[in-house]
Amino acid sequence: MRATLLLTLALLLLPPALLAAAEAPYPFDDPYQATVFGTPADMRYAFKAPVRPEVRAIRIEDRRVPQVFSYSRDMFFSTALQDGPAPLLFLIAGTGAEHNSAKMIFLTQVFHEAGYHVAALSSPTHMNFVAAASDSRVPGFVPNDVADLNRVMGWVREELAKECSITGYAVAGYSLGGLHAAFLAERDKRTGEFGFSHVVMINPPVSLIRSVTRLDSWLTGRNLGRMTVHERIQDYLDRFSDYYLNADVTDLDDDFLFRMIKEIGLEKQDFKALIGAAFRISSASMIFTSDVCLRAGYLVPPDDYPLRTDDPLLPYAQQAFNISFNHYLDEYLLPYLQYQNPQTTREEVVRLSSLEAIRPFLENEEKVRMVGNRDDVILDDGDVAFLAEVLGARARFFDHGGHCGNLMYPAFVQALFEAVRP
Amino acid sequence: MTRKLLSLFMLAVLAVGCAPKVVDVTAPGTGADPEGFKAPLHRWPEDDSPALRFLSVRDPWEPVNRELYEINATLDKYVMYPAANVYRAFVPAPVRTGVSNALNNLGEVPVFLNCLLQLKMKKAAITFARFLINSTFGVAGVCDLASNNPKLARRQEDVGQTLGVWGFDSGPYFVMPVLGPSNLRDTAGFGGDTLLMYLEMGYIYQTLGFQDNSPLDMTELIVRGLDMRANTAFFYHSTGSPFEYEMVRFIYTKKRELDIGR
Numbered sequence: 001m002r003a004t005l006l007l008t009l010a011l012l013l014l015p016p017a018l019l020a021a022a023e024a025p026y027p028f029d030d031p032y033q034a035t036v037f038g039t040p041a042d043m044r045y046a047f048k049a050p051v052r053p054e055v056r057a058i059r060i061e062d063r064r065v066p067q068v069f070s071y072s073r074d075m076f077f078s079t080a081l082q083d084g085p086a087p088l089l090f091l092i093a094g095t096g097a098e099h100n101s102a103k104m105i106f107l108t109q110v111f112h113e114a115g116y117h118v119a120a121l122s123s124p125t126h127m128n129f130v131a132a133a134s135d136s137r138v139p140g141f142v143p144n145d146v147a148d149l150n151r152v153m154g155w156v157r158e159e160l161a162k163e164c165s166i167t168g169y170a171v172a173g174y175s176l177g178g179l180h181a182a183f184l185a186e187r188d189k190r191t192g193e194f195g196f197s198h199v200v201m202i203n204p205p206v207s208l209i210r211s212v213t214r215l216d217s218w219l220t221g222r223n224l225g226r227m228t229v230h231e232r233i234q235d236y237l238d239r240f241s242d243y244y245l246n247a248d249v250t251d252l253d254d255d256f257l258f259r260m261i262k263e264i265g266l267e268k269q270d271f272k273a274l275i276g277a278a279f280r281i282s283s284a285s286m287i288f289t290s291d292v293c294l295r296a297g298y299l300v301p302p303d304d305y306p307l308r309t310d311d312p313l314l315p316y317a318q319q320a321f322n323i324s325f326n327h328y329l330d331e332y333l334l335p336y337l338q339y340q341n342p343q344t345t346r347e348e349v350v351r352l353s354s355l356e357a358i359r360p361f362l363e364n365e366e367k368v369r370m371v372g373n374r375d376d377v378i379l380d381d382g383d384v385a386f387l388a389e390v391l392g393a394r395a396r397f398f399d400h401g402g403h404c405g406n407l408m409y410p411a412f413v414q415a416l417f418e419a420v421r422p
Numbered sequence: 423m424t425r426k427l428l429s430l431f432m433l434a435v436l437a438v439g440c441a442p443k444v445v446d447v448t449a450p451g452t453g454a455d456p457e458g459f460k461a462p463l464h465r466w467p468e469d470d471s472p473a474l475r476f477l478s479v480r481d482p483w484e485p486v487n488r489e490l491y492e493i494n495a496t497l498d499k500y501v502m503y504p505a506a507n508v509y510r511a512f513v514p515a516p517v518r519t520g521v522s523n524a525l526n527n528l529g530e531v532p533v534f535l536n537c538l539l540q541l542k543m544k545k546a547a548i549t550f551a552r553f554l555i556n557s558t559f560g561v562a563g564v565c566d567l568a569s570n571n572p573k574l575a576r577r578q579e580d581v582g583q584t585l586g587v588w589g590f591d592s593g594p595y596f597v598m599p600v601l602g603p604s605n606l607r608d609t610a611g612f613g614g615d616t617l618l619m620y621l622e623m624g625y626i627y628q629t630l631g632f633q634d635n636s637p638l639d640m641t642e643l644i645v646r647g648l649d650m651r652a653n654t655a656f657f658y659h660s661t662g663s664p665f666e667y668e669m670v671r672f673i674y675t676k677k678r679e680l681d682i683g684r
Contacts, residue, residue, distance in 0.1 A: 055442040060449045071495060071659045074444055098662050126662050135449070155447045230472045237476055237676075244680050285663040291461070292664075298461035309492050310485035315467030317665040318474050323465065331463045339459045 026398075026406045031375035032271035034405030037258060045110075045413040053078035053100060053108045053120060058133070058155055065131050066292050068307040075132035077156065078104075078120045080112040085165035087197065089116040089420070090153050090184075093123040094175025094404070095212075096282025103174060106408055107202070107416075111172065114420050117164055119156045123177055124148050125282070127289040137293040138336045139286055140328065142208060142353040146183040153184075154193065170198035170420060174404055175378070178204030179355060182368060186358040189365075200419045201370045203404045206383040207354035212283075212325040214378060218276035219324075223269050232273055239264050275377065275403075284320035287328055288313075298332050355386070362390045369394050369419040371412065373401035477668050479675045481595040490597040491667050495658035497600060498651075506651035520564040522649050526576060527556045527563025528626075532618040536579035540587045545577045552576065578681075581618075582611025586682035595671055603674035 024043065028034035057074035065073045077099045089111045093104050099120040111118045122129045124145035130137055134148045160166065171194075173181040178201030185199040205211035219229045227235065243260050266274075291298040292307060299316045300307065323331075329349070337344040351357055362368055370387055372379075374397045379387075387395050396415045398406060406412045481487060510518070530553040537546035552568040560567045568574040585607050586592070593606025604612065623642065627635040659666060 057442045057444040059444050059446050061446055063449070069664065071492065074442075076442060096662060098660065100660075101662075122662075127664055128662065151449070155445070159445050228472070230475065233474075234476060241676070241680055245683055281663070285665065288664055294459055295457050296459050296461045297464055299465055299467075301464070301466045310488045312481075312484050312488075313665055314474075314477055314668050315471070317477065317668060318471040319465045319467055321473050331465075332461050335462050336459050 026400055026409050026411075028402070028405060029400050030268070030271075031373070031377045031400065031402035031405070032268055032275065034373075034375075034400060034402030035275055035377055036261065036271055036405075038405055039408040040258070041254060043410075044106075044408040045410045047109050047113055049113075050109050051080040051112050053080045053105060053118070055100060056159075058152065058159075060133065063132070066307060068292065068309055068311065068313075069127070069131045069289070070309065072128045072131040075122075075152065076100075076128055077122065077152075078108065079160065080108050080118045080120075081160070081164045082112070082115065082117050085167050086115055086117050087168035087170055088157065088160060088166045089118050089170040089172060089198075090149075090156070090181075091118055091120040092149060092171070092173030092177030092180045092184075093121065093126065094173070094177050095123055095125050095279065096286060097175075097177075098122045098126055098128065103404065103407060107172070107174065110413055110416050111420060114417050115422075116170060116420065117160065117166065119153075119160065121149065121152060121156075124180070125176065125286045127285050130286060130289045131293055136336075136340075138290050138333060140208075140325075140333050140353075141337060141349060142179065142183055146180055146187055149180060149184060150187060150193070157194075168197050169194040170200075171196050172198075172200035172202065172420070173204075174202035174407065176205060176208065178202050178370070179208060182355060182358060182362065185365070185368060186361045189361065197367060197422075198420045199365070199368045200416065201368070201372070202407070202416070203372045203376055203378075204355070204370065204387075205378050206386050207350070207356065209325070209329065209350045209353055210380070210383070211378040212279070214380070215276050215279045216324040216326065218269075218272035219280060223272050223276075225269075229273070229277070233277060236270070236274070272377075280321055280324075283325060283328065284317060284323065287323055287332070288316055288320045290332075294336075296332070296336075355390075359390055366394070369396070371396045371415045371419055373398045373403075373406065375400055375402060377403045477672045479595050479671050480592075481671065483594055483596060487595060487597040488667055490599060491602075491670075494597065494600060494602055498658050502600075502647070502651045503657065506648055509648040509652050518649070518652065521645060522653060523556070523560070523566040524563040525646060525649055526566070527553065527560070528619070528622065530556075531622050532581075532615050533577060533579050535618060536581060536584045537577070539584045540579065542579070545579065548574055549577055580608075580611055581614030582608035582678070583682050585611055586678070592675070592678065595675065603670055605675070605678070608678065 026034070027040065027043070028037055055076055055078050057076050059074045091104065091107055091111060093099060093101060097104060099122045104120050108118045108120045124130070124134060125139045129148070130139050133152055134145075135151070136144050136148075139145055157166070157169075171181045171184050173179070181199055182201055182204065185196050188194050188196055217223065224232050240260060243264055247256075247260070249256050288299055290296075291300055295302070295305060299319050304311075329346070334344070334346055334349060337349060355362060368391065370391050372387070372395070374384055376384075384397070388397070396419070398412060398415075400406070401409070401412065513521075530549050534546055534549040534553065537543075537549055552574055555568045555574070556563045556566055559565075566576075569576060582604075590607050592608070596604050596606055596609055598604045598609055598612070601612070623639075624635070627638060632638060661669060663669065
């Protein structure tokens with residue numbers, strides 16, 4: 001009798017205990033660590049039947065792509081289609097990210113599991129998009145980038161409609177892609193091309209310029225102290241090398257990288273510098289690509305053309321790495337926009353690259369949702385307050401996760417499912 | 423037989439599809455060259471820039487290397503990568519793991535010899551123990567039982583590293599056709615490793631009683647290639663950076679330098 005009682009008791013207690021184990025809290029309270037480490041592999045959401053996205057390409061006829069980027073002649077994107085009729089969700093990547101980066105494949109699987117056909121597109125700031133798809137080939141001005149995305153989405157829809165039955169449209173994106181998603185929806189309200197039923201911003205910035213200025217500030221003396229960014233990077237390299245030399249390790253997997261960064265004793269300012277440097281590397285790629293496509297003479301002197309596959313590019317990389325986004329804005333993007341339209345002002349460019357520009361739309365559209373983190377490192381307090389105020393209950397904030405750190409964590413994925421539920 | 427297998431395999435590659443499906447579209451107005459705008463300010467290359475200095479690697483054959491890198495990228499895109507996908511699609515995971523384990527087990531012999539040549543006795547002992555355990559209890563190496571013990575994790579040493587340990591300079595960076603990043607010393611080392619492997623396989627075929635092992639050699643080469651590609655996570659031009667060549671060159675060079683120092 002007593003044994004039965006105990007057994008019953010144990011069984012009653014078991015499910016909550018198991019649930020507690022499955023719901024282990026997201027492990028990083030520090031937003032910078034969360035941003036760098038992401039979600040550990042064993043804590044990620046497990047898909048019921050993970051799909052493998054298929055890579056496809058669009059080729060714009062007669063488009064001139066510089067020989068040095070011949071491998072980037074076609075614009076690549078990936079798809080994961082349902083067997084039967086379903087709505088099509090366009091997924092937009094974050095700054096410098098490709099359609100099939102780790103985060104993008106994960107999100108493609110999320111929305112596919114939620115019942116959508118998914119078409120995943122690279123960010124308009126990714127070199128492939130700049131070289132093969134962008135109309136202006138000068139990325140970073142949100143209205144232009146959104147027009148480019150919209151055009152590409154039209155081609156994708158036309159192509160996919162031949163293969164599957166599309167019952168509606170939705171759009172989502174993470175980071176800068178989230179901001180693009182909102183602008184695409186706002187544009188669509190005016191043009192009525194797609195009629196999106198759901199719009200999801202995942203960890204979006206509020207103002208592109210404000211967020212990238214934050215990232216850039218982590219590579220300046222205020223964060224790095226007396227060392228220059230180059231000395232600091234050299235210092236990290238030396239410390240990583242030293243750790244590897246003495247570690248008993250056989251594979252360089254995620255687990256090793258995690259242990260190394262943990263054990264090397266990096267501080268908050270170091271995490272900031274690493275995030276800033278990663279961003280700088282992707283912006284350097286973007287700036288160089290644009291300059292070469294336009295032959296604008298910003299990084300590459302006119303005499304160096306034609307640039308070919310066998311030309312060394314390191315000298316340009318070195319220069320490009322030194323360019324902060326604000327420099328890019330003042331020295332290249334703004335002059336380009338003024339070349340197109342002399343009336344353009346800096347204030348206008350900054351304003352039109354911020355969600356503040358479409359505030360009434362965001363306030364009134366029930367279909368616009370946001371899933372993000374209160375401690376997102378690309379947002380300041382004012383940005384968080386803006387999103388909470390404008391979207392109200394349609395903004396779902398997690399306390400911890402930094403910038404996209406908890407993107408693969410089960411509770412975050414559940415919030416995404418809820419955001420696209422019909 | 424090998425011919426038949428080979429043509430069947432090529433058919434499978436074609437059936438599954440090589441490169442991504444490309445759709446042609448027209449965009450009136452965007453075909454034109456966008457030139458016209460000139461940046462008012464410039465940031466042209468400077469001699470002796472302190473930025474990213476760590477990325478510079480001795481590479482006197484850079485123009486040829488860069489061409490080879492592109493050729494490899496194209497070959498990979500249309501041949502190796504699709505072939506590895508077919509391999510992954512048609513051969514079940516446990517079989518692939520078994521193949522990988524068996525090949526790694528055969529590879530323990532050159533690793534062991536290189537450990538000896540570098541006078542790394544502990545590594546040599548571990549490698550020898552792994553070979554014994556896996557060749558016997560692991561059914562000719564198909565099961566990697568030794569790795570269950572973290573102290574017996576697989577070690578990697580090759581002739582390139584041995585030459586490095588004995589003071590041979592890496593020499594200029596070199597992109598090997600098909601195989602990719604290397605340098606003069608490691609390319610020579612690769613020759614050495616291939617020779618060791620060839621001798622080992624010849625010995626095994628002879629022991630097993632095969633008279634003519636040329637069809638076996640061909641099959642073996644294909645299986646090795648498929649296994650290698652299927653287990654390599656790298657995909658050309660997936661960094662999204664026009665400076666991928668520089669990045670890969672740096673990572674390869676640094677990693678080899680550290681591995682020789684370990």
